[in-house]
Amino acid sequence: MNKSTLMTTLRYLVSAFIVAVFVFPIAWFGLTSIKPTSAVFNKDKVVVFDFEPTFENYQVTVLGGKKADTASGSNLLMGTSGEGAYDGRSSIASSLIIAISSTFAATVISLFAAYALSRLSFRGSQGYMHWILSQRFLPPIAIIIPLVFIFRDLGLRDTHLGIIIAHTLINIPIALLILKSFFDDVPVEIDQAAMIDGATRFQCFYLVVVPMIKGGIAATAVLCFIFSWTEFLLSLFLTNSIRTIPVKITTFVTSTGSEWGYISALGTAAIIPGFIFILLVQNHLVRGLTMGAIKD
């Protein structure tokens, strides 16, 4: 074997190893979700493949089936006691309602602002952009305490609408900056040509320019969906009974033990939509993650 084929082989091996290291935690989590309880909690050795696969954990958490024996004994001893404590169906529904609504709201209203920032020059536009950017860098904890009070006064606490607003709020800066970068890609001459032909600014916006960045809008929406779907802190503070999936999962950990079977089943189920979506936006991922600063 000559030196260059050796290097190529080595590069393949090292790359494959590193990718495997990064995929491993997800694979292990998925594997745990189909293990019977005895295999998960085996204290003598770590069980890898020698177990009878079961879908009981999914039946309980995703389909709301009846709870089997829990790992840490009587359920009454645990913090999350009672029927349905491990039923994730309402959490899945809540997460879907919240993620879809906040994605829609954030994308649509950011679309207008992004167009204006891209096309209509005005005094203070740079300052406005900085304000938007500072919203992206705002630690959610800094607004969460007043937000709890404001939501309580407006009757938004522990409602879907409340978290939808909160998630729209965190998604706006990201959506706005990404969409602006897509609008910036469209030459201004196109707007000018449309307006010479008699279109108003608004017609030019929704009949000409918006259709031209459809792909970019889809990518933005997907990223907003993922941010809302994975968000934890705001959902934790603003709700008691409505539990989004990330918050629901943390309630499966109690002082007397963690229901790893249920945690991994609901967790694995929660990852799947993100996986599908991220594969759809591979081409715009970098632009999205850097808020339009790097175009790919």
Place this chain on the structure above:
Amino acid sequence: MKSSRAWLPRWLTSEHPFPWLLPVTSLLIVFGLYPVLYSLWLSFFKRNPATRKEKFLPSWNWNKLIEDDRVWDAVQVTLTYASIALFLQLALGLAIALLLDSDRKGFGVMRALMTLPLVVPPAVTGMMFLLMYDSSFGVISNSLYALNLLSPSAPILGTGSTALWGVIVADTWQWTPFMVLIMLAGLRALPREPFEAASIDGATALQSFWHLTLPMMSKIIALAVLIRGIDLFRIYDYVKVMTDSGPGTATETLTAYAGTVYFKSANFPYASAVALATLIVVLVTASVFIKIFKVRF
């Protein structure tokens, strides 16, 4: 069309930015700016824990903040956490990007697989690592026992000296792919000619990396450091899920401390002050960084 709306004042027409910006601006003012000001106002009150009454005393919480050892511990934990994680993620991100930047068969699939950790909710990431760290059946713990690198009497997240590392590893697993993607985009955008010229002149791969790749990527690296650095500074989810600031306060970051004051002592004015302190540090650092490195969005 234009003439039919002639009765509208100019600032309400679609030629003026006002109507376009109105929805975003009003939402951000009501639910973004107003809460920050509310928070500031709240931090000017002294709360009496016994009577639960609040008294206007503007300097009280801010003095308390300066004198609170837990705040300074939290600052130290936050800075340690953020700088170690940032360094690891940047170095690994760049190295893995260089490795995966190839048009050969299979590398495209590997790059796609590399993005998967990014869509896992951070709370679920915390769970994944809790499972693997478990002192009796965790796969990472047991592997480390087998290699004699860890003793079962000192669980990773239950020991003060290793707990922060345990959280850093989870964060690094999730966010190194972010760095890889950005660095890959940067590498792909590099012009070819300087590298060809350098290799004709006999430069080694390492030399052209130091003298060509790194300087040409400096803007992109600065951007990645800014975005990731701020997110690291605001870290909450991993700490809350994995260690809940423990053992003791070994992994208590500023945001986690603010959360603790909020949840456990219900001292809202003081929690506001701690949270605002985080915000001030983040915004000042970010503005200075943006100015120095001329990051543009």
